[in-house]
Amino acid sequence: MDQVIYVENLRHTYNDVVAVDDISFFVKRGEIFGLLGPNGAGKSTTTEILVGLKKRKAGLVKVLGFDPQDSDNEFKKRIGVQLQTPALFERLKVKEMLHLFASFYPQPLKVKETLELVGLEEKQNTLSSKLSGGQLQRLSVALALISNADIIFLDEPTTGLDPQSRRGMWDVIEDLQKQGKTIFLTTHYLDEAEKLCGRVAIVDYGKIIALGTPEELIHYHFAEQALEFNIPVEKRHLLASTVEGAKIEFNENRATVYTTEVVSTVASLLSLKDNGFKLDSLTVRGATLEDVFLKLTGRRIRE
Amino acid sequence: MKIFFQLFMAHLKDMFRDKMVLFWFFLFPVLFVFLYGTIFSSTGNEKFTISLAAPEKSPTVAIFEKMPVFEITYLNQEQALNNIKQGKTDVAVIIQNNGADKEQVFVHYKNDQNSTGTIVAGLIRQVLTEVELAKSGLPRHYQIIERPEDEQTLRMIDYILPGILAMAIMQLGLFGSMQFVTYREKRIIKRLALAPISKVSFLSSEIFLRLIMSLVQGLLILSIGNLVYKVPIQGSPIAIVGIILLGSSVFISLGYLICSFAKTTEAANGLVQAVQFPMMFLSGIFFPLSFLPASMLPVVKAMPLTYLGDSLRQIILGLSGEFNLLTGIIVLVGWLVVTLFLAIHFFRWE
Ligand SMILES: Nc1ncnc2c1ncn2[C@@H]1O[C@H](COP(=O)(O)OP(=O)(O)OP(=O)(O)O)[C@@H](O)[C@H]1O
Ligand SMILES: [Mg+2]
Numbered sequence: 001m002d003q004v005i006y007v008e009n010l011r012h013t014y015n016d017v018v019a020v021d022d023i024s025f026f027v028k029r030g031e032i033f034g035l036l037g038p039n040g041a042g043k044s045t046t047t048e049i050l051v052g053l054k055k056r057k058a059g060l061v062k063v064l065g066f067d068p069q070d071s072d073n074e075f076k077k078r079i080g081v082q083l084q085t086p087a088l089f090e091r092l093k094v095k096e097m098l099h100l101f102a103s104f105y106p107q108p109l110k111v112k113e114t115l116e117l118v119g120l121e122e123k124q125n126t127l128s129s130k131l132s133g134g135q136l137q138r139l140s141v142a143l144a145l146i147s148n149a150d151i152i153f154l155d156e157p158t159t160g161l162d163p164q165s166r167r168g169m170w171d172v173i174e175d176l177q178k179q180g181k182t183i184f185l186t187t188h189y190l191d192e193a194e195k196l197c198g199r200v201a202i203v204d205y206g207k208i209i210a211l212g213t214p215e216e217l218i219h220y221h222f223a224e225q226a227l228e229f230n231i232p233v234e235k236r237h238l239l240a241s242t243v244e245g246a247k248i249e250f251n252e253n254r255a256t257v258y259t260t261e262v263v264s265t266v267a268s269l270l271s272l273k274d275n276g277f278k279l280d281s282l283t284v285r286g287a288t289l290e291d292v293f294l295k296l297t298g299r300r301i302r303e
Numbered sequence: 304m305k306i307f308f309q310l311f312m313a314h315l316k317d318m319f320r321d322k323m324v325l326f327w328f329f330l331f332p333v334l335f336v337f338l339y340g341t342i343f344s345s346t347g348n349e350k351f352t353i354s355l356a357a358p359e360k361s362p363t364v365a366i367f368e369k370m371p372v373f374e375i376t377y378l379n380q381e382q383a384l385n386n387i388k389q390g391k392t393d394v395a396v397i398i399q400n401n402g403a404d405k406e407q408v409f410v411h412y413k414n415d416q417n418s419t420g421t422i423v424a425g426l427i428r429q430v431l432t433e434v435e436l437a438k439s440g441l442p443r444h445y446q447i448i449e450r451p452e453d454e455q456t457l458r459m460i461d462y463i464l465p466g467i468l469a470m471a472i473m474q475l476g477l478f479g480s481m482q483f484v485t486y487r488e489k490r491i492i493k494r495l496a497l498a499p500i501s502k503v504s505f506l507s508s509e510i511f512l513r514l515i516m517s518l519v520q521g522l523l524i525l526s527i528g529n530l531v532y533k534v535p536i537q538g539s540p541i542a543i544v545g546i547i548l549l550g551s552s553v554f555i556s557l558g559y560l561i562c563s564f565a566k567t568t569e570a571a572n573g574l575v576q577a578v579q580f581p582m583m584f585l586s587g588i589f590f591p592l593s594f595l596p597a598s599m600l601p602v603v604k605a606m607p608l609t610y611l612g613d614s615l616r617q618i619i620l621g622l623s624g625e626f627n628l629l630t631g632i633i634v635l636v637g638w639l640v641v642t643l644f645l646a647i648h649f650f651r652w653e
Pocket of ligand 2: 043044045084155
């Protein structure tokens, strides 16, 4: 197995804030690896340590055989990075920014090609200070892509993008993988992690609380399916006796019941009708990473 | 080299698309040249005006006409006297022929101490006495041999033009370095640290651009001074380029040093202002140091701008200045070495 990123017992603190708390994982060549977690989980800190921007407090890190924190340009030639906060020369045009970055790398992508990838062809002559937030984000990703490097690090590549652009970005990332690149990305979108990542590490308060393929995580934590429906808050107590033994989560007037026995559970729920309770907008779905996160932390990821 | 060039172009575009930069670094000094040039370009040696009323073919008039400092207006007696009353002329001269080759020369002037009339009257007396003596053929006991030093008369604009250049070089160096703080603040430095380029080439391309800009400033300011206001440029181009680059290096280096202590662009701006403001007014770039109270001199003599202004003036005008030129250059090199050392010591990429 070809590990291009190897992290063991990595720890980082800012004064007394523990941002990364003893995490270990590896990333295989050619996979899309995701770090999924809420705000402040330590995703950016981890990313910045992996690319050599921050010196870690403890632990072992190898990226492409280099230790990033005392790496040289040979290492930097082989990674393309998009940081969470875009940083650009304000008065350079999109095209000029890309040309500048292309000149840094031995075998960069073509500027035109990169512009097309991120859908910025129309904005190529716009000064970067005149771009919208989402366009800025896409330019920032483009600067990571143009390196044509072996590993592409993307710190929340789709934050701030509209739904359509997000899908576009997903396609770009999947294409990168097809070209044999390794992608390390962070996100707080569960659907994104589920859709894109070969393997996901769920992080919370600096710790990895689960790691595996999205399917593994879901099946490991949920053999059950999820039944969702509306129920007024004051009727919640009725549920416990009806679906005995099943796990129930409430979110305002929405309830989620996890069960392996979908049919019998639905049947018993229907019996509630007699108590003057309408079973509104019932949906049945398989569990998602969202459910996994909820189960592991007791919180929703964007609370 | 390719990367250096690309970075240089990036700096160049980023800088020149900023209208404020163009204004402060180029237009502002040029406006200064025009402002001072218009006010101060008159030569010191003005002519004395004489309103003259004399009979035709008066030999005395012929003598006056030979004096280049006299600007003579020919009038009748009444007009001439009117002019002196109204202060329109320095002196009014009325010449009357008394017959038999004798002429009476009445010199009217305002008899107060500040009046140039007093001087002109004296001058007229002296000129006529001299002629009289020569005519009389008397033996002379004194021989006056005049040896004027061929000192170029320094007009105010001649003095100020190198000062404006010194100011421009200082501002470019100090304020230009603030750009780096902005890059640091906007995390551009951090982003570039991820690319396989040396940070030094980023910084050196920026410094290289500044040096070139200072030469452009020099060319601009000196050309306008020379072409429009006839400021004589005596120094060799190489010496001028040399001193501009030296001065520019000093202030770029000082600028980076100051900016090492500032986290934000605003803070840097404050620090730079605090340094450049006193220098601008105390360094004698706009007026001779003798105008300043003696108690200020120790401060004045510590400031690099004082020496840059003085050295520029000496080299450009080919005159001697307040300090020995070599002293000036040594002090500037000293400032460069010290600020460079400190700037490297305190420099922070992030
Ligand atoms: N420069 C810093 N100084 C002090 N504390 C910091 C610094 N950067 C991050 N932190 C703290 O470290 C923790 C982890 O931050 P980090 O930026 O790595 O989180 P994240 O997972 O990227 O969050 P987000 O989704 O909001 O980007 C947070 O509690 C944050 O407040
Ligand atoms: Mg982050």
